[in-house]
Amino acid sequence: MNGFYESIAIPVLIDAIAVLGLYVIASSGRLSIGHAAFFGVGCYTSALLSTQLLMPYWASILVGALSAGSFGLIFGLVAERLSHWFFAIATLAFSVMLTGIVSSVEIFGGATGIYGIPISVGLSETLFSTIFVLILVYFIDRSSFGRSMRAVRDSEIAAEAVGINPAFAHIGSFVIGTSIAGLAGGLWAHYLGVIKPVDMSLDRSLFFLIYLAVGGMEHWAGALLGTFTLGLLPEVIRFSREYRLAFFGLLLAGFMVLRPSGLVSRELINWTSKIAKKIWA
Amino acid sequence: MEFFIQLLVGGLSIGGTYALVALGFVLIFGVANVLNIAHAQSIMLAPFFLFILIEQAKLPLSLAAPLALFMSVLIAMFVYYAAIRPFLIIGKRSGYLAPFITSFGASLFIENIFATIFGSSSHPFPLEIQREVWRLGNIIFVPMQIYSMVCVFIATVFLAWVVNRSAIGRSMRAVAENPIVAASQGISARITIMLTISIATLLAAISGILFSAANNELSAFMGMEYGLKGLVVMIIGGVNSLPGAVVAGLMLGVTESFAVGYLSSSYSMVISFGLLFVILLFRPNGLFASASREARP
Numbered sequence: 001m002n003g004f005y006e007s008i009a010i011p012v013l014i015d016a017i018a019v020l021g022l023y024v025i026a027s028s029g030r031l032s033i034g035h036a037a038f039f040g041v042g043c044y045t046s047a048l049l050s051t052q053l054l055m056p057y058w059a060s061i062l063v064g065a066l067s068a069g070s071f072g073l074i075f076g077l078v079a080e081r082l083s084h085w086f087f088a089i090a091t092l093a094f095s096v097m098l099t100g101i102v103s104s105v106e107i108f109g110g111a112t113g114i115y116g117i118p119i120s121v122g123l124s125e126t127l128f129s130t131i132f133v134l135i136l137v138y139f140i141d142r143s144s145f146g147r148s149m150r151a152v153r154d155s156e157i158a159a160e161a162v163g164i165n166p167a168f169a170h171i172g173s174f175v176i177g178t179s180i181a182g183l184a185g186g187l188w189a190h191y192l193g194v195i196k197p198v199d200m201s202l203d204r205s206l207f208f209l210i211y212l213a214v215g216g217m218e219h220w221a222g223a224l225l226g227t228f229t230l231g232l233l234p235e236v237i238r239f240s241r242e243y244r245l246a247f248f249g250l251l252l253a254g255f256m257v258l259r260p261s262g263l264v265s266r267e268l269i270n271w272t273s274k275i276a277k278k279i280w281a
Numbered sequence: 282m283e284f285f286i287q288l289l290v291g292g293l294s295i296g297g298t299y300a301l302v303a304l305g306f307v308l309i310f311g312v313a314n315v316l317n318i319a320h321a322q323s324i325m326l327a328p329f330f331l332f333i334l335i336e337q338a339k340l341p342l343s344l345a346a347p348l349a350l351f352m353s354v355l356i357a358m359f360v361y362y363a364a365i366r367p368f369l370i371i372g373k374r375s376g377y378l379a380p381f382i383t384s385f386g387a388s389l390f391i392e393n394i395f396a397t398i399f400g401s402s403s404h405p406f407p408l409e410i411q412r413e414v415w416r417l418g419n420i421i422f423v424p425m426q427i428y429s430m431v432c433v434f435i436a437t438v439f440l441a442w443v444v445n446r447s448a449i450g451r452s453m454r455a456v457a458e459n460p461i462v463a464a465s466q467g468i469s470a471r472i473t474i475m476l477t478i479s480i481a482t483l484l485a486a487i488s489g490i491l492f493s494a495a496n497n498e499l500s501a502f503m504g505m506e507y508g509l510k511g512l513v514v515m516i517i518g519g520v521n522s523l524p525g526a527v528v529a530g531l532m533l534g535v536t537e538s539f540a541v542g543y544l545s546s547s548y549s550m551v552i553s554f555g556l557l558f559v560i561l562l563f564r565p566n567g568l569f570a571s572a573s574r575e576a577r578p
Contacts, residue, residue: 011570016329018414018427031378031381031382033385078558078561078562079561081561082516082561082565083567084378085316085381086316086516086520087382088510088515089509089516090516090557090558090561092512093509093512093554093557094558095553096509096550096554096555097550097555100548100550100551100554101551104548104551106334119357123313127403151436191312202505206389209382209385223461243393243397244395245389245392245393246389246390246392246394246396247390248389249386249387249388249389249390249391249393250386250388250390251386252382252383252385252386252389253364253382253383253384253386253387253390254386256379256380256382256383257363257364257367257383257384260379
């Protein structure tokens with residue numbers, strides 16, 4: 001029975017890590033619909049390092065995260081000139097292209113993927129990584145870089161006027177976000193032991209986006225809450241897999257119309273912290 | 282040489298259909314200042330309605346085709362009311378991401394509802410398609426490609442006439458320029474946007490029927506597949522340029538056709554998106570960029 005709960009908890013935690021990465025990207029006003037591509041870069045890099053070079057799993061996961069980050073850097077530099085929507089479309093195009101390359105190149109195993117990756121990530125490693133990423137995101141949020149990201153999100157012109165370089169904030173947040181996605185990918189590869197091009201497909205990117213949009217893009221708690229509710233709820237109530245994407249699409253549209261800030265909004269955070277202070281005092 | 286010409290003709294015919302999709306995106310983006318992803322689903326809806334009306338309801342083509350176009354426009358209107366209109370209220374500020382995400386959600390919903398009802402595998406196109414080929418010396422022409430090019434040409438000329446010469450086109454250009462000033466001249470932005478979406482949906486519906494007739498298949502996921510190509514074409518052409526969309530569409534079609542002909546069919550997606558990134562590197566605003574336009578406040 002314990003194994004059953006682990007098999008639900010670990011994928012949700014790994015998703016939560018990737019969605020936290022997406023949250024960092026969204027903090028600078030960018031939206032990525034190809035987040036799973038960078039997840040996939042982490043997957044494949046770490047899997048190849050573990051199976052071909054026999055590196056220890058933690059080292060290959062770290063290198064996977066770094067390589068996802070460098071892919072993010074290249075992409076961010078090329079796509080920097082695009083304005084918001086078209087940046088999102090470019091990430092989508094990039095992810096489709098990368099999936100196409102991966103599934104047709106020999107060394108990545110084609111459509112069957114890579115087998116025999118040492119299974120070395122359990123619940124404790126996943127939990128540790130989640131907490132590590134959470135602390136990282138928390139401190140990025142509070143740092144001056146985090147403030148400059150949010151300033152660029154709210155108004156690029158105003159941010160430039162106070163001496164913030166929007167390109168630096170955009171690309172920096174994209175590199176951090178994609179590295180976190182790569183970390184999640186590496187964990188996923190070493191949890192499952194086998195990876196396929198499906199793991200970096202559009203569906204996964206969409207799930208990440210929906211988790212974040214429903215949870216809320218204004219606070220890291222939104223990323224966690226969105227992933228946990230939408231990731232766990234269908235498992236708990238045994239919701240049909242067939243209808244899940246259709247339902248999520250409806251949910252995404254409905255949430256954006258009725259409550260554009262998502263479950264966790266700035267006001268909610270301010271309100272709860274005020275209440276907490278009152279109780280404390 | 283014969284092979285080259287065949288690839289060129291094939292590329293131009295598929296590129297023309299990409300251009301129609303991209304033109305719809307450019308129109309909606311120009312007039313409503315919203316990137317309406319759900320527009321991609323019109324590509325899938327029209328042939329599906331045609332399939333339902335001909336296979337299940339046994340209607341003749343002359344009745345089924347206009348009805349299918351009308352039903353896709355109806356769905357597009359519904360999406361507009363549910364997903365885009367709430368964000369167009371003047372004076373109400375919403376982030377530029379919100380209408381984008383809602384239209385994305387609507388697109389996802391439509392796609393997966395059709396996938397669950399009709400299955401995720403592909404169906405044959407309901408009409409008989411002429412299979413024998415025309416020969417001109419050593420060059421082989423597939424008739425469907427020629428029909429498709431003719432359809433695309435007529436649709437493009439019609440669109441050019443609507444945008445540049447008709448009253449609808451004038452109001453479209455006025456709203457695109459400035460909706461508030463247009464309103465002060467008695468042009469309703471809402472009605473203009475609805476008309477624009479209808480015209481764009483018609484273009485996408487025609488291109489969708491041409492796509493599925495050319496490949497003799499229709500699936501619930503073809504909307505996103507071709508819609509993505511249309512978006513790539515839109516970016517290559519420089520987001521708000523109608524001629525740019527046409528040129529970029531033909532360019533993408535020809536490039537893809539040569540890639541499939543001389544390299545391998547599995548690289549078609551890679552080539553088209555590779556082209557996007559190469560062009561973004563050298564011309565970041567697209568090929569036909571006018572002054573780049575920021576989101577309206």
